[in-house]
Amino acid sequence: MSDLVVRPAVRGDLRPARDAAVAALRDDPAWTHVLPDAGERRTALRALVGFSLADAGCSARVAVAGTVVLGAAVWQPPGRYPVSTVRRLRGLPHLLPMTVGLGRRTRDVQRLGSAIDAAFPSRPVRYLQVLGVAPAAQGRGIGSLLLDEQLSRSDAAGEPVYLETGKPTNVGWYAARGFEPVAPGGALHPGGPPMWRMLREPAGGTPTRS
Secondary structure: OOOEEEEEOOHHHHHHHHHHHHHHHOOOHHHHHHOOOHHHHHHHHHHHHHHHHHHHHHHOEEEEEOOEEEEEEEEEOOOOOOOOHHHHHHOHHHHHHHHHHHHHHHHHHHHHHHHHHHOOOOOOOEEEEEEEEOHHHOOOOHHHHHHHHHHHHHHHHOOOEEEEEOOHHHHHHHHOOOOEEOOOOEEOOOOOOEEEEEEEOOOOOOOOOO
16 A cells, blocks of 8 residues: 555546546445446446536645556535536536436436535535445555545545435445435435435534534
8 A cells, every 4th residue: 555646636637536436336225226238237337427527626636556546536515516508518428328328317306406406505515426446456445545635635624525325334434534324315206216414514513404
């Protein structure tokens, strides 16, 4: 682990960071619910994670050992999420392969995205949009490093941090790092997958529910 560095993503990191995160999310319960077909799921994740990384720019972080990207965290600064229409239009080159590849199934992905946006806190928060470590590199504490690197900076800035996860086992992992559920886990829209929304107040703050 001594050669592992967490740093802002640069242009050359985007594709390997996307691939690491997509591999990490390939069996995520929320995504298997929305897109049971593995090929469709991979198409959607490649498009959405690729767009998120490009959209976040230097706010995205990568974990790199030597020249190999092992994991990525996509952070959106306060006020940068939900994504504006202008930013979505700029991201069309990333998103178009999903629309073409999924056809009508794109609507299922859009329904989940709209539900996530509708449930997003009204107060300014730092948003953990994506966190993923390549399966071969998991179990080495890389996810914790990617998370803690931003949490330290958010504590210093007095920023609350927000996320949602569709994986029940992640709830305890995030809770151990100061996150608390802001609502009981459940579907954000009829027929959607269960999701857990979690918020972490900056160190010394008081948890606030939204």
